[in-house]
Amino acid sequence: MERDSMEFDVVIVGAGPSGLAAAIRIRQLDPGVSVCVVEKGSEVGAHILSGAVLEPRALNELIPDWKDRGAPLNTPATKDRFLLLGPAGAIRLPTPPQMRNHGNYIISLGLLCRWLAEQAEALGAEIYPGFAAAEVLYHDDGTVKGIATGDMGLMRDGTPGPNHQPGMELHAKYTLFAEGCRGHLTKGLEQRFDLRAKGPEGGPADPQTYGIGLKELWEVRPENHRPGEILHTIGWPLDYKTYGGSFVYHLENNQVALGFVVGLDYQNPYLSPYDEMQRFKTHPAIAPTLEGGRRISYGARALNEGGYQSVPGLSFPGGCLIGCTAGFLNTPKIKGSHTAMKTGMLAAEAAVAALKSGADPAEGLPAYTQSVKDSWVWRELYTARNMRPYFHWGMWIGLLLGAIDTFLFFGHAPWTLKNRADHSALKKAKDCKPIDYPKPDGKLTFDKLSSVQLAGTFHEEEQPCHLTLKDDTVPMAVNWAEYAGPEARFCPAGVYEYVEVDGETKFQINGQNCIHCKTCDIKDPTQNINWVTPQGGEGPNYPNM
Ligand SMILES: Cc1cc2nc3c(=O)[nH]c(=O)nc-3n(C[C@H](O)[C@H](O)[C@H](O)COP(=O)(O)OP(=O)(O)OC[C@H]3O[C@@H](n4cnc5c(N)ncnc54)[C@H](O)[C@@H]3O)c2cc1C
Ligand code: SF4
Structure with missing residues (x-):
């Protein structure tokens, strides 16, 4: 069956803060430029998971009257605390300058994205949630021609089923990739255009590095709720060699966003980021806030930590990378929404100028690379680069x-x-000690499966598995034999299991549980797992993460 196609001036892959800021900026600059945004979540915001404390700098530049337009920034940051946790107590440390939040807002990034999407649509951008960009399309000369959305209704073996619908081709003069951290199409683009050979400064870019961020949203007792309060911790339950820490943000409506980040360069294959977070909640400095409260949502997502020296080449024939898919997160701040939005805006400006001047898309958007280097984003990442x-x-x-x-x-x-590269840091199981995690109590701490239910994730069972293995024998022969099956622990959704069947250990993938965090694609020690997009509209359904 042939695919239909549609033509646009600009196609944007991903309706996160970077993609939506780009769409808005393009239409602000020139309402004659046609823009289409595709989003793999069932609706805008469904796959967005963040802290989030928003630094409103880019938003002020993009929509200066955001307050009058009802942007969901309702909780100004009022108080910062930074604690070093030990097993039984905590020491208050001075808040590092990067973590001071005066002038910032505690928000739900999912809700902000929904609002940004409304602004983009009001300006005439077309937004299509429920469509995953599954393939990059190229002209004969190698210039990016656009993307194709994935087929729907394929059978497990990849053959068309009774409800098969082929994907659509979306062609554009410029395609902006805004897939967020560890973009799946971006990974292919980096290889095809060798983008790591030449970063924005002209020299080779370092490998990107990552953390996994797990988050729970709680509704707490009113007496435990202090709107605007921000707490960050380091230390326990992680050992001193493992990078990571927590955030506790008091939002509006008695809600508290509680997150735990573990650097994915951790060494011990027995470490389970999920169980570390569960343990963290039992600390005497944390538990009292949650006691008597109710957990209302759960999810996880990888975040970039490489910063300045890991940003790859940004522009290539027919397009560019914006936001976290290029790695613009400021690690000591744990903030990337403002840089994502700003880089989206800069790419939009470069694309509109190129369209106006009649430039050849095969030349890419070199003006975008230059404007990033001239911007506050680059200065910010430069000063944070060694942290x-x-x-x-x-x-x-x-x-x-x-x-x-x-x-x-x-x-x-x-x-x-x-x-x-993070995956190279994992040690063999024989060189590490197993970690004995306590059993969940069902009040403060929970098992993985009941958590995943709160993510509302859904995948049609009858489709090719989107967690693909380059070699089916590697999980048993290498991951299990040498690393004691680390994917069963680093996956925050229980997708990978080593199960006993008739006295034999077997590897099993429960792809339906996947919450699209991308950790397996990053941390698999042999880089044998390749995450690809499942059918559009599937995956988690986060209401306001
Ligand atoms: C736990 C955690 C806490 C954080 N805390 C903060 C904070 O407090 N403050 C802050 O500023 N930043 C924070 N960040 C970082 C912030 O969330 C990111 O920097 C920001 O979301 C990046 O925006 P983006 O648009 O580049 O990508 P994303 O927000 O990831 O959006 C990408 C979008 O593209 C979609 N997509 C991806 N691939 C495809 C495809 N192939 N086809 C169609 N759609 C696709 C995704 O579904 C998603 O909706 C945090 C991140 C995490 C994980
Ligand atoms: S399968 Fe991979 S992407 Fe999906 S939830 Fe598990 S680690 Fe994350």
Whole structure:
């Protein structure tokens, strides 16, 4: 069956803050430029999971009257606290300058994206939720021609089923990839155009590095709710060699967003980020806030940590990368929404100028790369660039060197440390100690499956599995034999299991549970797992994460 096609000036893949800011900026600059945004979630915001404390700098630039237009920024940050946790107590540390939030807002990024989508549509952008961009299309000369959305109704073996509907081709002069952290099409583009060989500064980009962020949304007792309060912690339950920490943000309506981030360069294959988060909630500095409350949502998503030195080449023939798919998150701030929006706006400006001047799309958008380098985004990432790598030497040295870098060099130390690929950090099981996690109590701590239910995730069973293996024998022969099956622990949704069948251990993938966090694609020690998009509209259904 042949695919239908539609023509646009600009196609944007992903309706997160970067993609939506780009769509808005394009239509603000030139209402004659046709823009289409495709989003794999069932609706805008359904796949968005963030903290989130928003630094409103980019939003102020994009929509200066956002307050009058009813943007969902209702909780100004009022108080910052930073705690070092030990097993039984906590020490208050001075809040590092990067973590001070005066002037910022505690928000639901999902709700902000829904509002941004309304603004984009009011300006005439076309937004299609429920459509996953599954394939990049190319002209004969290798220039990106657009994308194709995935087929619906394929059988497990990939053959068309009774309800088969072929995907659509969306052609554009410029395609902006805004897939967020570890974009699946971006991964292919990086290889095809060798984007890591030449970063924005002209030299090779380091490998991207990541963390997994797990988040729960709680409705707490009114007496435990302090709207605007922001707490960050480091230390327990993680050991001092493992990078990570938590956030606790008091939103509106008695809601508290509680998150736990673990750097994916952790070494012990027995570590389970999910169980670390469950343990964290039992700490005496945290549990009292939650006691008597109700957990209303759960989810997880990878986030970039590589920063400045890991940003790949941004522009290529026919398109560019914007937001977290290019890795613009500021790690010490744990913030990337503002940089995602700003880079989306800069790409929009470059695309509109290129369309106006009649430039050849095969030349890409070099003006975008230059404007990123001239912007506050690049200056911000530059001064933050060594903070995460200092923690390669563990938490204590990381804190010390981070303080020296911040207060002595103001982020301008005469060195730039390297990043290394996360999956290569995992040690063999024989060299590590198993970790004994406590059983969930059903009040503060929960098992994975009941958590996944709160993510509202759904995948049609009858379709090719979207967790693809390059080699089916590797999970048993390598991951199980040498690493004690780490994917069963690093997946926050119980997708990967090693089960006993008739006295034999077998590897099993429960693809329906996937919440699209992308951790397996990053941390699999042999890089054998390749996450691809399932049918459009499937995956988690986050109401306001
Ligand atoms: C736990 C956690 C806490 C965070 N806390 C903060 C914070 O407090 N403040 C802050 O500023 N930032 C925070 N961040 C980072 C912030 O969420 C990101 O920087 C931001 O969401 C990046 O925006 P984006 O548009 O690049 O990508 P995303 O927000 O990830 O959006 C990408 C969109 O594209 C869609 N998509 C992806 N691939 C496809 C495809 N092939 N086809 C169709 N659609 C596709 C996705 O479904 C998604 O809707 C946090 C992140 C995490 C994980
Ligand atoms: S299968 Fe992979 S992408 Fe899906 S939830 Fe598990 S780790 Fe995340």
